[in-house]
Amino acid sequence: xxxxxxxxxxxxxxxxxxxxxxxxxxxxxxxxxxxxxxxxxxxxxxxxxxxxxxxxxxxxxxxxxxxxxxxxxxxxxxxxxxxxxxxxxxxxxxxxxxxxxxxxxxxxxxxxxxxxxxx
Numbered sequence: 001x002x003x004x005x006x007x008x009x010x011x012x013x014x015x016x017x018x019x020x021x022x023x024x025x026x027x028x029x030x031x032x033x034x035x036x037x038x039x040x041x042x043x044x045x046x047x048x049x050x051x052x053x054x055x056x057x058x059x060x061x062x063x064x065x066x067x068x069x070x071x072x073x074x075x076x077x078x079x080x081x082x083x084x085x086x087x088x089x090x091x092x093x094x095x096x097x098x099x100x101x102x103x104x105x106x107x108x109x110x111x112x113x114x115x116x117x118x119x
Contacts, residue, residue, distance in 0.1 A: 008039045011068060014047035018068070023052035031059045039064035045107060067107065 010026060011019030021029075023040065030038040038061055040052040049065050056063035 006035065006037045006039065006064070008064070008066070009041050009068065010039055011042055012040060012048035012052065014045075015043035015068070018043045023048045024055040027052070027055040027059050027061055030056075030061055035061060037062040037064055039066055041066040041068045043068045044070055046104065069107075069110070 007030075012023045012026060013020050014023075019042065026040070027038065038056060040046075040048055040063065042048055044067070046065060046067060053063045053065070
């Protein structure tokens with residue numbers, strides 16, 4: 001019987017300092033637990049998305065893509081640069097699969113607003 005629990009906050013090794021496993025290993029572990037879905041929420045981007053989706057589809061696990069977006073407010077109410085330690089983060093997981101491409105546009109807009117050049 002499939003496990004009804006779905007991990008919605010999972011970082012891959014593409015998220016420096018936040019995840020260590022390759023995307024195919026994450027999928028293999030989910031398959032071993034008979035999970036029918038798994039999310040990938042890499043830090044500040046969708047770095048492992050393509051490999052994750054390919055591995056998940058091959059294992060017949062429904063891939064869910066999201067992002068762990070870090071942010072910190074400055075004293076002026078704006079955002080700090082990526083070089084400043086961040087205070088918090090939020091997880092974004094689209095409600096519908098067709099919303100997934102919007103993640104990239106949202107990340108690009110945030111990068112433009114915050115003058116980010118690196119995650």
